[in-house]
Amino acid sequence: MPGEDQKQRKGGKIEPPWHDLMSGDELLQIAIRDPLTGLLNRRAFDEELRWIWKLGQEKPFHIGLLIVDIDHFKSVNDSYGHVVGDQVLKECAALVKASVRDSDIVCRYYGGDELVVILPWADEAETRRIAERMLEMFRNAVLCKDTYELRATISIGACTMMTGPGRSAERFLVQADRALYRAKQTGRNKVCFADEAAPPGESESASRTPAAPAGTVDPRRVVLVVDDDHALCVLFQRMLSRKNFDVLIAETGRDALEIANRERGMIDVALVDLYIGEENGLVVLKKLRDIDESVIGIVITGQATLENAVASLQQGAYDFVQKPVAPAQLAAVLERATKYRRLVLENKRYQLHLEDMVREKNATLSRVLDQVTDSYQFTLEAMADMLDIREQKTGAHSKRVSRMAVILARKMGASLEEIEIIATGALLHDIGKVGIPDAILLKNGPLTDEERGIMRKHPHLGYNIIKAGPGLEAASEIVLAHQERYDGTGYPRGLKGEEICLGARIFAVVDTYDAIRSDRPYSKGRSAKDALEEIVRHAGTQFDPAVVEILKKCQSDIEDVGRWPNP
DSSP: OOHHHHTTOBTTBOOOTTHHHHTTOHHHHHHHBOTTTOSBOHHHHHHHHHHHHHHHHHSOOEEEEEEEEETTHHHHHHHHOHHHHHHHHHHHHHHHHHHSOTTOEEEEETTTTEEEEEEETOOHHHHHHHHHHHHHHHHHOOBSTTTTOBOOOEEEEEEEEEOSTTOOHHHHHHHHHHHHHHHHHTTSSSEEETTOOOOTTOOGGGOBOOOOOTTOOSSOEEEEEEOSOHHHHHHHHHHHHTTTEEEEEESSHHHHHHHHHHTTTTOOEEEEESEETTEEHHHHHHHHHHHOTTOEEEEEESOOOHHHHHHHHHTTOSEEEESSOOHHHHHHHHHHHHHHHHHHHHHHHHHHHHHHHHHHHHHHHHHHHHHHHHHHHHHHHHHHHHHHHHTTOSSOHHHHHHHHHHHHHHHTTOOHHHHHHHHHHHHTTTGGGGGSOHHHHTOSSOOOHHHHHHHTTHHHHHHHHHTTSTTOHHHHHHHHHTTOOTTSOOSSSOOOGGGSOHHHHHHHHHHHHHHHHSOBTTBOOOOHHHHHHHHHHTBTTTBOHHHHHHHHHTHHHHHHHHOOSOO
């Protein structure tokens, strides 16, 4: 770096115009910094680039620019949520900062998953070295080490330019953005430069027009001319160069496809002859768009028939131009086409932004629904716990029989929806007992006939309490039928066999099993063997034999859920 350039730095780093205010002005910090990553934001980036560019007008120097995109970042948000996505973005920002020099300026670009780095006094070799180091750091890094141990790669669009009169920061940014698009289109996890060197031995027919002379208006547009008439290609090259277009020329379809592959993401318009020797221009144009769908195709021909025009438009051509064409007419057509392409790309970006917003809103809605569901479940379980406590049942009887009922329901092939209903019905089976007086509910001795009649009302009371609740209509049927017996001698309706809903038949088995295995104030819990033998003894009378058979097959799972103190 020249000695004079050192004077333009302070402490080894270029200082922005607001540097002296930064330490004390917190409001300014908020205005220029991204709150998530702590990097400079887009507003500050624009100011930095403008200021450095102005500095370079007085004494030109090389400057590099990197636009960094985190590959497949949206899938991180979709798979792990935005909290993890934010953490990944912060760690990626730290990796980018660790990859560059102290003098370089790292910013968050548009507030999304793209970062941008300004590299003052960096020629192409230095810019490439920094970009490759950054790629390697990402390849070796593990993100969110304490939780998910994720890995990420990046795509980098790079550009270097000598500042000075006739050069524009806007073009600089456009070229780096196009290079990033090419990096993403050609496989990601790589760096692409805006002006990659042409392959050795490339023919003159596939060469690029020299850079625009000083004083022209930037940014320039890139046009690929595909025509087997060499003289016409050269003529178009001269015509369009004067109109601020960069021109690539190819005299065969093969040359055109090679250029399209090499310049993927950089070509605005393909101007294709309808007949390129023996090749069909429409076929060539389709292959070009297969390589890069953002290319706008224009067909140019000396055989401007209605049939050819219709066929061209049907094949996706943006326009159809007849030879010979005046320079002003051709420039006007290309102006419209390049503006249309940029509008399409902007709309695509906007669409991706909308998709991100929709994903974010959906994620937020899902979190809210999860919270509502958790709150709803907490309320149901709290109600069941209060009933258990009131009835002086040890342990969490209602929760336990609910989990046991789920095991049997799953083994019997119930659907997920049915399992959820059975779990809720079993949890709330005794909710109707809130209407039973304590003198009856907690009575130590046997109930009188009148008291027994009152107690038998609790299934109906529970049914009436929850049947109107959102999503509880099916569960309320289990509450109503949980005292029915398989032989029809139960209550309140005397249902028999499969007239009793599956959830109530399952509940009858697990409720009795829990009652036998649990310690109660008036009785000691019995063994697992005793519980199973008791239930098998009443299969076909009190219990559904099919449910009893399932209980026998998964008794060990039931025991794991129950965790009763005695064997």
